[in-house]
Amino acid sequence: MKQTHLIIVLISIFALPVLAQNLTDSNVNGLPTGEEIAAHINSRDEGKAVSRKLKIEMRDRSGKIRQRETMSYRKYFAKEKRTVIFYLAPKNIKDTAFLTYDYNDPDLADDQWLYLPALRKVRRISASDRGDYFLGTDMTYEDIKLETRVSTADFNFQTIGTCNAKGKPGLKIEGIPKTQEIARELGYSKTQSCVDNEIWMVRTSQFWDIKDNLLKTVTINDIEKIQGIWTQKNIEVENHKTGHSTGLTFSEVDYRSSVADGIFNTNAMKRGL
Amino acid sequence: MGSNTLSVLPDANRKLQPDKKRLLTSQADCYFAFIRAAIITALCTLFSASLYAAQWQSSVISSVLWSASSHNFKQQNYQFTVEPEFILRFDNNAKLTALGRLRSIGLDALSPEGVTDKAYSPFSKPLFIGNSSELELREFYVEFPSDNFYFTLGKQQVVWGKADGLKVLDIVNPQSYREFILEDFDDSRIPQWLANIESNFRGWDTQFLWIPDQSYHILATDDALYTPTSPLMLPQSQAGVSSVEVKPFKRPARTLMDSDVGLRLSRFWRGWDLTLNYLYQYDNFALLYQRRSLTSHGLHVEIEPQYRRTHVLGGSFSNAFDHWVLRGELAYFSNRYFLAEGPSTSNGLAKGEEISYVIGLDWAGLENTLISGQLFQSVVLNRQSATIRDKTDSTVSLLVNHTLLNDTIELRFVCLANTNIGDGLVRLRASYEWQDNLKTWISNDTYYGSREGIFGQFDNNDRLTLGIEMGFE
Known part of the structure; x- marks a missing residue:
């Protein structure tokens, strides 16, 4: 009898966190689970292909502002997503281009290339560098690749409650990297996002660094339905550690015009736009 | 490089056999037909289109250099x-690009004219x-x-290969060695008039080049700052030689x-970026053929720089792990x-074959840092006689690049070391981007060794x- 009690106690000790998590996750007042929300976000229609202009504004702590103008294209080849970004201005970075192949298979690492006009060469980039900041912005290579999606291959998501982002009610989810190695690679120990559950888009996100300090906040200020697809028009990223921030503004968003397959290769990067 | 006879050289002026002549004529006809088609297509494309956008951009770069040796430290140059x-864009996706360069240099030893300008083709010079400025x-x-093709016709740079700072396949365009290898390759490469036609054939991206513009490597001439003196590059004076004459x-x-x-x-195949390359070109370095004769004053040496053809067959690869x-x-x-070793060889040169390769490993495990x-x-291979250079020549390089403050500061360390001679070059550079179009830098280049x-x-x-670069749009 004593033995049975001991087993019950042990099971309770070890099972408690799991039970607690399940309670937090799935049944915070009957809200959908984190994984369900992530699945909704990732299954949202993004269009088969898109072209758009992207203006990037980078501001440092002292108020200095640098601006970049780019043209970017994204296209799905079955479930493989290819994205290419061409820099148009200013002169010192013009013609730089970034290309990524994002495979649906989580076991396959992405392939990435960077064209550097000063060298006139396309340099292969390790996909493990995905936690590095992308060309001076506060977005990492991984953030740029994911756009509005979330990575279920890297994070376990759970629902932690409801939230309010700019007057829009939403669901709050927390993402914890699946392994320490992923956390180190991405530079994040935790994320929390407020998701608009009417359109299944993230409205705000916060990221904590691997020392568990608040690292940055991402706010999507302007979401508009373009050609039937909910589209982010302005994103603000604030880095709390450095005081640096980045604003991304999309324009001339076009889901209907065809995007040539040939633009997603290294020769097209060299040719530029 | 050179010698008494030119027996190894094919006679460029020999009479052609009639059938060979016919073959060459038909090849020339093919060339002409191809060129005509390309030019007509280009002109039709341009003139059938309407201009819809024009862009103008410009950079102004100014730099001051100080030189240092074991004896002195003085201002060397300003540039x-x-x-x-x-850039003009037309509504049928055609694009016309023109890029010029006006360069003024305030030191005779680096003057633009102080180069082997005969190596330029008349169309590219x-x-x-x-004696202090050049306009190019x-x-x-x-x-x-056009359909499955992409044409780029005109004066341009074509860059092959995946190496940094060392050239194996990046040999399509010749290079100016006016500042040895200190100039950025983008500035030191000599663009040529050529037809560059790209297409895709059964999953392979193909690029065909036709380069009628015969420009070659430019070297610094006598008394310039970077005039080569190494016996690996120039024949050395020998005992008993009374006079040397360099022919045109x-x-x-x-x-x-x-x-x-x-x-x-x-093509991109299973994670690998692969290329196969072939080039039939004149070696961009002039071969210094030597002809010796005995005069009443002693031994007279004539040096006649010439260019020789070679087939280049190669490939490149890259992958991330x-x-x-x-x-x-x-x-x-x-x-x-x-360059042949010893006076015994007839023209001072030893013919052979060569294999060159570069293996590079980049590591980006630290944030915003690249170590390569x-x-x-x-x-x-198959040397006909002993050569001044070793049969195998090895150079190693190390690059460390780190960016700070959202890429506004870039720190770079580069070391190139030749392991045969034990000499090398160390380069340090720090740059700061003040504004979108304003950048300054400080750099140091130190040579060492024999x-x-x-x-x-x-x-x-x-x-x-010390340098500053401003961009205007």
Whole structure:
């Protein structure tokens, strides 16, 4: 009898966190689970292909502002997503281009290339560098690749409650990297996002660094339905550690015009736009 | 490089056999037909289109250099460069690009004219203004897509290969060595008039090059700052030689038959970036043929710079593994001429073949940091006689690049070391981007090692540079 009690106690000790998590996750007042929300976000229609202009504004702590103008294209080849970004201005970075192949298979690492006009060469980039900041912005290579999606291959998501982002009610989810190695690679120990559950888009996100300090906040200020697809028009990223921030503004968003397959290769990067 | 007889040389002026002549004539006809078609297509494309956008951009770059040796430290040079760029876009996707360069240099030893300007083709030669300035049409080309083809016609740069700072396959365009290898390759490469036609064939991206413009490597002439003196590059004076005469460059003169042609096949296969490259070109380094004769004053040496053809067959690869990127390139040269050792060889040159390769490994495991090492080796095969250079010549390089403050600060360390001679070059550079179009930098280049080495020969030319670059749009 004593033995049975001991087993019950042990099971309770070890099972408690799991039970607690399940309670937090799935049944915070009957809200959908984190994984369900992530699945909704990732299954949202993004269009088969898109072209758009992207203006990037980078501001440092002292108020200095640098601006970049780019043209970017994204296209799905079955479930493989290819994205290419061409820099148009200013002169010192013009013609730089970034290309990524994002495979649906989580076991396959992405392939990435960077064209550097000063060298006139396309340099292969390790996909493990995905936690590095992308060309001076506060977005990492991984953030740029994911756009509005979330990575279920890297994070376990759970629902932690409801939230309010700019007057829009939403669901709050927390993402914890699946392994320490992923956390180190991405530079994040935790994320929390407020998701608009009417359109299944993230409205705000916060990221904590691997020392568990608040690292940055991402706010999507302007979401508009373009050609039937909910589209982010302005994103603000604030880095709390450095005081640096980045604003991304999309324009001339076009889901209907065809995007040539040939633009997603290294020769097209060299040719530029 | 040179000797008494030219027996190894094919006689460029020999009479052609009638059937061979017919073959060449038909090849020339094909060339002409091809060129005509390309030019007509280009003109039709341009004139059938309407201009819908024009862009103008310009860069102004100014730098001050100080030189240092074991004996002195003095201002060496100031340099002022303006690089205007015009782009016209037409409504049928055609694009016309023109890029110019006006460069003024305030030191005779680096003057634009102080180069082997005979190596320029008449169509590519800059306009020298006085002895301190040059005006050059760097690039002028039209691009347009047509069905499954993409044409780029005009004066342009074509870059092959995956190596950094060392050239194996990046040999399509010749290079100016006016500042040895200190200038950025983008500035030191000599653009040529050529047809660049790209297409896709059964999953392979193909690039065909036809290069009628015969320009070659430009070297600094006598008394310039970077005049080569290493015995690996120039024949050395020998005992008993009373006079040396350098004859004019003997340049290939036939526009069509002396053209270079190239072909590159590239594809992305199972994570690997692969290319296969072929180039039939004149070696960009002039071969210094020597002819010796005995005069009443002693031994007289005539040096006649010439260019010789070679087939180049090679390939390149790259792939990423975790934090690492492995890349490399290899080239085989069918005909190479090296400075021969000893006075016994007839023309001072030893013919052979060459294999060159680079293996590079990049590591990006630290945030915003790239560490890259490379091994470059060149191996001479089937030498006809002993050569001044070793049969196998090895150079290693290390690059460390780190960016700070959202890429506004860039720190770079580069070391190139030749392991045969033990000489090398160390380069340090720090740059800061003040605004979108305003950047300054400070850099230091230090040579070390034996004067007989490619790097060590400039041991007295260490330098410190301060520079500023402004862009206008």
